[in-house]
Amino acid sequence: METGGDLPNQVARGRGHEHLPNxxxxxxxxxLTRMRDRATAENISIPQIYEEEANTLVSSQSTSATLLVFRNVASTLYRARRRVLPPLPQTREDIVIPPSLQVSLQGDLFDLLYLPSNATIVFDTLCEHSNIYMDGTFDTCPHLFQQLFTxxxxxxxRQVPLLYVLMSSKDRETYVSLFRNLKDxxxxxxxxxSSEQILSDFESGLIPAIHDEFPQSLHRGCYFHFTQAIWRKVQQMxxxxxxxxxxxxKGCIRQLMALRFLSIPRIREGL
Structure with missing residues (x-):
């Protein structure tokens, strides 16, 4: 670059910071720092922390939301949380529930029942209701167990969960053992x-266990699970x-799903 006056007529180009901060x-x-701090200090879910902080960032700056997507920061946040948590148990016998997690938000103690014979952990807040609904799920179950039964x-x-059970098996004997321990x-x-009416899915181990342990209760199958089972059979065939x-x-299959709405004497007629 040329200059005038008494200054040197050549100026070397510098290699320092030559633009405004981004x-x-x-x-x-x-x-991201706030997210990591919250991940280690708070108990709310990582996706919720991300959503709150990302919304704050986007609303306070002219920042493109695409610059901060969850999949790019999730591993960092989960890693930060794992550093302040105890190590994951490798066996069911390693599971230790600290006293702080055995009480509700109101300070009431949960009932805690541990059955070593089939490794079932039960959190119970209410044992008695006239109508109850039983269901099992596998997608959200920890890897050391086979299903989460609720x-x-x-x-x-409003439907409210009364009881959570982590089960290592879903056979008849396990359900019978669970129900007997709950009654005790x-x-x-x-x-x-005990309940006047029990609604459940169609698990082959659950149905006979309900009939054995609650013979006075009216047992009904869940309509959603009924149609789901029919559709699963359609796919299998x-x-x-x-x-x-x-x-x-299509009409035949849909009529089969609608049999539930007929009175029992008319079901055979509907077939």
């Missing part, structure tokens, strides 16, 4: 674990394409 990058780094009841118009627990607390293209087959 405010977006600085804001993102600050937001019992729900309606309070007003209820007796020790001066209650009676490779009838999905036929169902889509053949109105007669």
């Amino acid at each position: 405010l977006d990058e600085s804001s993102i780094r600050t937001s 019992i729900h009841a309606f309070f007003g118009e 627990l209820a007796i020790r607390r001066g209650r009676r674990f 490779d009838l999905t394409t036929v169902y889509t293209n053949n109105e007669s087959i």
Whole structure:
């Protein structure tokens, strides 16, 4: 670069910082730091922390939301949380529930029942209700167990989970053992674990266990699980394409799903 006057007529190009700070990058780094701090200090879920901080960042800066996507920061946040948590148990015998996690938000002690014979852990807040709903799920179950079994009841118009069970098996004997231990627990607390009506899915181990342990209860199958089972059978028999293209087959399958709405004496007629 040429200069005038008495100054040297050549100026060398510097190699220092030659542009204004990138405010977006600085804001993102600050937001990530807050996320990591919250991940180690708070008990709320990592996705919720991300959503709150990302919304704050986008609303306070002219920052593109694409600069901070969850999949790019999730591993960092989960790693930060794992550093302050005890190591994951490798066996069911390694599971130790600290006293702080055995009480509700109101300070009431959960009932805790551990059955070494089938490794079932039960958290129970209410043993007795006139109508209860039983369901099992596998997608959200920890890898050391086979299923998360839950019992729900309606309070007003809201269905509330009353009991959570981590089960290492779903056979008849395991369910029978669970129900008997729950009934014993209820007796020790001066209650009676029984219901007028029980609604459940169609697990082959659960149904006979309910009939054995609650013979006075009316047992009904869940309509959602009923139609789900029919559709699963349609898929197993490779009838999905036929169902889509053949109105007669579609009508037959849909009528089969609708049998639940007929009175018992008319079901055979409906078939």
